[in-house]
Amino acid sequence: VLFPGNKGETRYFIPTIQALVARHGSELKDLVVVADAGILSAANCAALEDLGLYFIVGSKSSSARQDLLQALPKDQVPSEFMDGQIFETTRVMTHQRQEAVRRVVYQYREKRAARDRKVLADLRDYALKVQSQPSRLAKAKFVTVTGKTTRFNESLYDQAVARVGLKGYVTNLPESFPGSEIVAWYADLFQIERSFRMAKSDLAGRPFHHYTANAIQAHLVIVFTALAVARYLQTATGTSIKQILKDLKPLCDVTIEIAGTQQTLPSHIPEEFRHYLKTEPGH
Template sequence: MAYIRKVKTASGATAVQIAHKHKGQITKIIHIGSAHNDEELQLLLAIAQKRLRENQLELFPEAKSSLRLSIKRSYSDLLWRTLQKQYHQLGFDQLGDEVFKALCIARIVEPTSKLDSLRVLADLGVPPIDRNKLYRCLVKAANLDYRRIISQACFDHVQGNSITLLLYDVTTLYFEIQEEDDYRKSGLSKERRLEPQIIIGMLVDQNGFPLGLHSFEGNKAETKTLLPVIEAFQAQHKLSKVTIVADAAMLSATNLEELSKAGYTYIVGSRLHKVPYDIAEYQKKGELRDQQIITMQQENYRVIYQYRAKRAALDHRNIEKQVSKAQKALNGQIPATKMKFLSVTAKSKQLNLKLVDKAKALAGIKGYVTNLDISDEKVIEYYHQLFQIEATFRMAKSDLRARPIYHQNRDAIEAHLTIVLAA
């Protein structure tokens, strides 16, 4: 059987409970609540009666309580305190800027404009922040170089002195404007957009944890971003014996030479513009086997080529799609726009079979350049850690909505990037 009981608590309140008894023993107790006055007690007893009767139909209408409940205010205090704790654990509180901290937390909770962040903060229960303080915070973040302090805190957090592998890559962030200036320029967009943009170069550790961020003009060549970022990192942290990992976009003779001079080892993706001689010799004798590695030793570095059957299957599918598209253009089914395997002149257009054969010969092959004295397999394993920085960029762009950028002046733009980095 089940019945309602009232029990006095240590605080003097009256607890209302539903007790279940079997063969004289209480087997289960459901606590309804504790009342501090008669009105609360009657309300809890009514709730207990309803729970006890469950879905039974009432013969008589239930008496209404005179007690009225209303929500005066709601806010996410637990979320605020949790994110604030993480902010402090990372060492960002050394900035001593409560407004900056609030903007970073607001960016995580609901990425929106800086002005609309005041609404987000109000929902978190944060005391109102004057909008002028918000704008002054952006100027202060740029003038006092908050990013350097945050980068140092990140470095300390991951015990940076023990770092042996640094991952580097770039991305682009576009602006909701049409006119360029000396900083925001149209260039090669990662998202194939035409708006003015800036280039972001980022360093992370091998787990994808951000260690540094730099911005460049939107039309700057990617190969020219690597050295300034590495030099700034070295100047701040004085690290040696670190391996830099970057994709093929960073491959240039100047970059490799300067990295070697600075005492760094490196692993950089290699662009294949033609079939390497050693691979061509293998292909004459027969097909490459899955996971096969071919190495070419140069004076100061070595080039590692690996063939993967899975990658080759994907490459062949893409080649067939491009050939099919080019064939449709030749047949007049679609416009003859710029296509990889279509050669167009003023008088004729034709399928570039030589280029198709070359693409098929390179299918499944990936190259890596390194001056690191470790096994070929380990070089490839380290290179594939670049997915970590790609994930970091996706998080910044999607979860934190780093773009589009609406700020106009350089200080505000840099402050925006610093907030995204900290978030």
């Protein structure tokens, strides 16, 4: 199913899952839907649960301290975390006046914390630099405007620093599934992201030269068919998609016409590339 690119993905998330359930029904028993934080809402979580599905949805780190304070006594909330540390809390999410207590798993990663600190430092430097320039304040974070007065919001910045390295996951999976599994399953989302990056770059997925709906759809069908074959070859051979494309791109059959007769000359396939063909049934 293809959706307009100028519409937000949140509009099509639940309808797509509903269509999947309608088509496959009982085959989807115990299916776990994994989605990033852009999809997190009480309505979406309730809709997935109504469909009889489990879910793991990313949670913005801005909720981390609040969740911890609600779940733990203030003196038990750690000021520092160990790399890889996982802890759990709950969060009340309300949809149509119905409250649901959701399980929330948090993990701290030092690598993520280092990246977050750098981003925050850059944002702080930018905010201090432009706080006296009204035309540039729209892009500045941590700047508070009161009338004609602007100031750097140190308190807001400190709150952001306090939650660096934390990533949350809201789920309805029972506690028999440990937090480490929740984190690991969510991490597999990078495979989807990597596929889409590959589709947009190496497989030239952006339909720059197509202007009608049918042409765009045909182009994307070809791209995603190529992506499916490429991912299959990657899994079967252990070779990256980028390397597979580099190896196979020069191999093209040539069709020539002589005296009204067409003849196709197959490309010579070097022996070192034949293992790609052997992964396909019938070759």
